[in-house]
Amino acid sequence: MDKEVYNRIKAVLAEQGKTNNWLADQLEMNRTTVSKWCRNEMQPRVETLFQIAKVLDLNVRILLVATRE
Template identity: 70%
Template sequence: MGDKVFNRIKAVLAEKGKTNNWLAETLDMNRNTVSKWCTNQMQPTVETLFKIAEALDVEARELLVLRKAK
C-alpha cells in the first residue's frame, strides 16, 4: 500500500480528543493493530471500520479518505 492514505482514523481520533490506546481498549484490539490503522500501514475490515465509527460516534464514511471528484 506504500505511502497511500486510505483512512482518517488518526485524524478523527484527534478531532474527538481520543488516543490509539483508548480505541484499542474500547474495541478490545491489540494496540499495535490500531497503530497500524492510524499510520495506514494496515486497513481495518469493513466490519471493524463500522465498530470504530460507532465507538467514535461518527459515520463510517468520515473515517475514509474521499477519492477526487471526476
C-alpha cells in the same frame, strides 16, 4: 514515494481528543493493530470500520478518504 492514505482514523481521534490506546481498549483489540491503522501500514476490515464509527459516534464515511470529489 508518499504512502497512500486510505483512512482518517488518526485524524478523527485527534479531533476528538482521543488516543490509539483508547480506541484499542474500546474495541478490545491489540494496540499494535490500531497503531498500524493510524499509520496506514494496515487497513481495518470493513466490519471493523463500522465498529470504529460506532465507538467514535460518527458516520463510517467520515473514516474513509474519498477517491474522487
